[in-house]
Amino acid sequence: MEPNVITHPLVADRLRIVRDASSDTAQFRSAMEQLGQMLSYEALTNLEFDTVPVTTPVTETTGTYVHRNVLFVPVLRAGLGILDAALRLVPEASIGFVGMARNEESHVPEAYLASLPKDLDAKQIFVLDPMLATGGSLIATCEELVSRGAKHITAVCVLCAPEGIAALQESGLPVSLVTASIDERLNSDAFIVPGLGDAGDRLFGPR
Ligand SMILES: O=P(O)(O)OC[C@H]1O[C@H](OP(=O)(O)OP(=O)(O)O)[C@H](O)[C@@H]1O
Ligand SMILES: O=c1cc[nH]c(=O)[nH]1
Ligand SMILES: [Mg+2]
Numbered sequence: 001m002e003p004n005v006i007t008h009p010l011v012a013d014r015l016r017i018v019r020d021a022s023s024d025t026a027q028f029r030s031a032m033e034q035l036g037q038m039l040s041y042e043a044l045t046n047l048e049f050d051t052v053p054v055t056t057p058v059t060e061t062t063g064t065y066v067h068r069n070v071l072f073v074p075v076l077r078a079g080l081g082i083l084d085a086a087l088r089l090v091p092e093a094s095i096g097f098v099g100m101a102r103n104e105e106s107h108v109p110e111a112y113l114a115s116l117p118k119d120l121d122a123k124q125i126f127v128l129d130p131m132l133a134t135g136g137s138l139i140a141t142c143e144e145l146v147s148r149g150a151k152h153i154t155a156v157c158v159l160c161a162p163e164g165i166a167a168l169q170e171s172g173l174p175v176s177l178v179t180a181s182i183d184e185r186l187n188s189d190a191f192i193v194p195g196l197g198d199a200g201d202r203l204f205g206p207r
């Protein structure tokens with residue numbers, strides 16, 4: 001799995017805003033949402049579709065009908081910051097929720113919610129989480145999805161650490177990754193450097 005890094009100048013500009021410690025909550029949320037929309041658009045590029053007949057006011061032709069089996073899975077909390085943007089692109093999608101909170105000392109994610117359809121066999125699944133740091137949260141989320149029958153998962157992560165990408169690759173999980181940046185490294189608190197700080201706190205306040 002090689003990550004798909006989106007280098008569009010608008011992505012880079014919104015990335016600057018979310019990185020900037022002086023961006024206020026409204027600016028951060030807005031830029032994060034725009035990043036969510038641009039990255040989700042790329043992540044949705046292989047959506048399944050049929051070719052169907054269409055009658056225009058002038059003649060008969062054919063058109064594209066995108067399958068309605070899309071499932072978005074935001075990883076709470078921070079994943080909620082990009083959910084609305086993804087839903088604007090696919091309003092027909094279903095939504096499943098996973099709640100994960102990293103333990104601040106061990107950096108291991110603790111799962112507190114899995115509200116998902118039982119059978120994911122036929123779903124096109126997109127996990128939404130702005131941050132891939134150690135990879136623990138995304139890997140635990142994808143393991144849960146695979147245990148329910150997921151065949152392939154696309155992850156939308158705004159920022160990634162190389163350590164998290166390596167862990168995801170080593171996991172052997174059937175995951176593709178779309179991101180705006182692969183940053184330098186993790187620091188001793190397992191935060192991404194240069195990063196943007198704590199995405200959940202910047203979106204919703206400290207917990
Ligand atoms: O790759 P990892 O090392 O697992 O770190 C990434 C996770 O950390 C953040 O969530 P956090 O645990 O801070 O929860 P929050 O979104 O509620 O703030 C982020 O949104 C990811 O889910
Ligand atoms: O840098 C990081 C790492 C994990 N979670 C965040 O929100 N930020
Ligand atoms: Mg957080």
